[in-house]
Amino acid sequence: MELKTYADYAASGETPEVLFWVGCAGSFDQRAQKVTRSFVKILQHLNIKFAVLGTEESCTGDPAKRAGNEFVFQMLALQNIEVMNNYGVKRIVTTCPHCFNILKNEYPSLGGNYEVVHHSSFLQNLIDEGRIKITDTQSFKGKKITYHDSCYLGRANEIYEAPRRVIEELDADLVEMKSCKSKGLCCGAGGAQMFKEDEPGKKRINIARTEEALETDAQIVAAACPFCSTMLTDGVKSFDRQQTVKVFDIAELLAAGQGLETINF
Amino acid sequence: MLHLFQIYLFVAFAGMAFYFAFRGYRRVYQNILLGRSEDFSGNTAERLRTMLLVAFGQKKMFKNPIPAVLHLFLYVGFVITQIELLEIFLDGITGKHRIIYHAVEHIPALHFLYVFVINSIEILSVLVFIGTVAFLYRRFVSRVERLNKPELKGFPIQDAATILISEILLLTCIFSMNAGDSAMHIKEYGEGYGFAISTFLAQFITHFDYTTLHLIERMGWWGHLSLVFLLLVYLPYSKHLHILLAFPNTFFARLYPKGYINNMPEITKEIKLMMDPSAVPPPADANAAPVKFGAKDVFDLSWKNLLDAYTCTECGRCTAACPANQTGKLLSPRKIMMDTRDRLETVGAAIAANNGIWKEDGKSLIENGYVSIEELRACTTCNACVEECPVMISPLDIIVQLRRNLIMEESNAPTEWTGMFTNMENNGAPWQFSPQDRLNWTKE
Structure with missing residues (x-):
């Protein structure tokens, strides 16, 4: 997969339209890497001039901050801000709601002022502008998709409609879980929980959320966050339903709808 | 003589209630000031709007319609009953009886307004009664899960029950007062004041003699007043304090997106020093409190x-x-x-x-x-x-x-x-x- 980094752009004296902030999950996690590639395929298909920071990108510091380690967070944040300000970054798109939230809300007072959009809003804009053409009208027909709200997209930043708008673009049936939108149940990963075991209790949080997802009888559980995707995928596996229920990111679904990606479900 | 005694008793009672209430609220205020300072200046218009919508308008309650409606009964009932409480107060200080009623009795428009207001209070009081009974039912009979969690054991449950039972006693007193009064009025003039609920209740007690009716009315009056004073003093020790603090709390609510967690400036300073080798750290202030x-x-x-x-x-x-x-x-x-x-x-x-x-x-x-x-x-x-x-x-x-x-x-x-x-x-x-x-x- 060919793509340019900000350094490449700078070397050629060009400026990209937007920085694609890949995030740690999108860079390293095998499942999330697929989402990254799907999103890039959409960007490239539409000839959007984007750049990544590549090896110059670091974790935004979100898990450290939410765990209570402000030192590690600010160290990473100030490094990232230095890199981005040197390149004159104006606009950022990211496929991770945690990166989105922290870049949008917490970087400004540290000197990092950018227009930050989550890929769900970014894709919604492209749809609204008529730039997305759905070519595969058959695969999704009659299929049920349920959307899991990411806390850091939903409650944290009140983005509920954009990801749903992306799903509605496919000819599928969008069904809601028992708790959705502002009442959406967390997948269990936020606040650095992703990186440690749950505290003792009756069950894991991702199991509780997966139960709600399975109750909808949807064939596809759509997410817009790499951590939610992991949590829900693990949840579906624990019910041994991975053959009939698949977890996809909205970028993968939209890429498939455009014929840029083949997904199996 | 009894008349003057009642005025003295009222004033003494009110004085004591205000003294102890003042001490209670001052305690809460002083305790809140033990927290570190945080600046909330600016955005007054938006803050007022939030307070009006969320505290006054109960906006967020309506995410959950059944308790929201029940709570609305209690809230509106509580607010509007304060009008009748005003008259009770004026009567208490002056030793008069229904001072506002008698002042407006012969002015048709104001008389109508008075009867209308008391009717509203009475009808809302019935709704408050329904709401309170429903709340008791939800807490102690159907045992709604969130109202029966371990952290509520002991005082919190007792506190909740105290408030709900006081509410029912308050209503009993207000109806006893108005029904007794209406029955006396019926005996004297052949008709009540025109208060829907208490005129209805009065018909069951008109066969009592005047002294008994007066006693029913007085018991209601004094009972209502005593409960109001007790609750005023109890409130700063109770979870029920939300009826007052909901207003400042929504006014000072944080206005930024929920996802935002503040950055600690004292850490920014240290990291900037770390990242910039040429920076000279400011001289340490020997008197500064340790960070x-x-x-x-x-x-x-x-x-x-x-x-x-x-x-x-x-x-x-x-x-x-x-x-x-x-x-x-x-x-x-x-x-x-x-x-x-x-x-x-x-x-x-x-x-x-x-x-x-x-x-x-x-x-x-x-x-x-x-x-x-x-x-x-x-x-x-x-x-x-x-x-x-x-x-x-x-x-x-x-x-x-x-x-x-x-x-x-x-x-x-x-x-x-x-x-x-x-x-x-x-x-x-x-x-x-x-x-x-x-x-x-x-x-x-």
Whole structure:
């Protein structure tokens, strides 16, 4: 997969339209890497001039901050801000709601002022502008998709409609879980929980959320966050339903709808 | 003679109630000021709007329609009954009977308004009665889950029952007063005042003699008044204080997106020094208090966190929505608020008993029977509790500050987190991957 980094752009004296902030999950996690590639395929298909920071990108510091380690967070944040300000970054798109939230809300007072959009809003804009053409009208027909709200997209930043708008673009049936939108149940990963075991209790949080997802009888559980995707995928596996229920990111679904990606479900 | 005695009794009673109430509210105010300062200036128009919508307009209550409607009965009933209380007060001071009624009796428009207002109060009082009985039913019979969690054992349940039962007694008194009065009026003039409910009730007691009716009326009057005074004094010791604090609490609610957690400026300074080798650190101020990261006790929290704690009415919508609590973990956002308030009360009482000076008691808000480390660890920072709170309390804000103390002051982290921090510092990612591999996803 060919793509340019900000350094490449700078070397050629060009400026990209937007920085694609890949995030740690999108860079390293095998499942999330697929989402990254799907999103890039959409960007490239539409000839959007984007750049990544590549090896110059670091974790935004979100898990450290939410765990209570402000030192590690600010160290990473100030490094990232230095890199981005040197390149004159104006606009950022990211496929991770945690990166989105922290870049949008917490970087400004540290000197990092950018227009930050989550890929769900970014894709919604492209749809609204008529730039997305759905070519595969058959695969999704009659299929049920349920959307899991990411806390850091939903409650944290009140983005509920954009990801749903992306799903509605496919000819599928969008069904809601028992708790959705502002009442959406967390997948269990936020606040650095992703990186440690749950505290003792009756069950894991991702199991509780997966139960709600399975109750909808949807064939596809759509997410817009790499951590939610992991949590829900693990949840579906624990019910041994991975053959009939698949977890996809909205970028993968939209890429498939455009014929840029083949997904199996 | 009896007449004058009643005036003296009223004034003495009122004086005592106001004295003790003043002390109670002053205690709450002083305790809130034990928190560290936080600037909330500006945005007055938006703040007023939030307060009008959320506190006055009960906007967030309506996410949950059944309790919202029941609560609305109590809320509107409470507010409008204050008009009748005004007349009770004026009657008490002057020794007159229905002073406002007699002043407007012969002015048709005002007379109509008076009868209309009292009718509204009476009809709302019936609705309040229905609401209160429904609340008692939900709490003690159908046992709604969020109203029966472990943190409510003991005083909190007793507190809730006290308020609800007082509510019913208040209503009984107001109807006893108005029905007795209406029955006397019927006996004298052949008709009541025109108050729908009490005229209806009066017909069952008109066969009593005048003295008995007068007694029924007086018992209602004095009973209502005594309960109002008792509740006024009790309120600053009760979760019910939300009826007052909901207003300032929504006014001072944080206006930024829920996902935002404040950046600590004292840490920014240190890291900027670290990153810039040529920077000269400012001379250390020998008199400055040692910097402490995060919150260990109530003094380290913002006064707004403490106002939040006093505003909490323990409804438990936060806890019911909490993913950790739903899956059986110890964490309960409501308990965070209750623990904060309990600790603050203990600290405040100790300071008051020690001539205004705080003497360390070897305890803090973390552990010691207050917020446990296990509870703090279980939070996913999902904001469900913040979203749910009808009076815009943030348990999450307190959780994050306590977590900061654990991590940065006590170095108390689960081992997985310690590893995660190290990875983030050394590799720029929470996992142990080399930063050089950041573009490996393109190789497919």
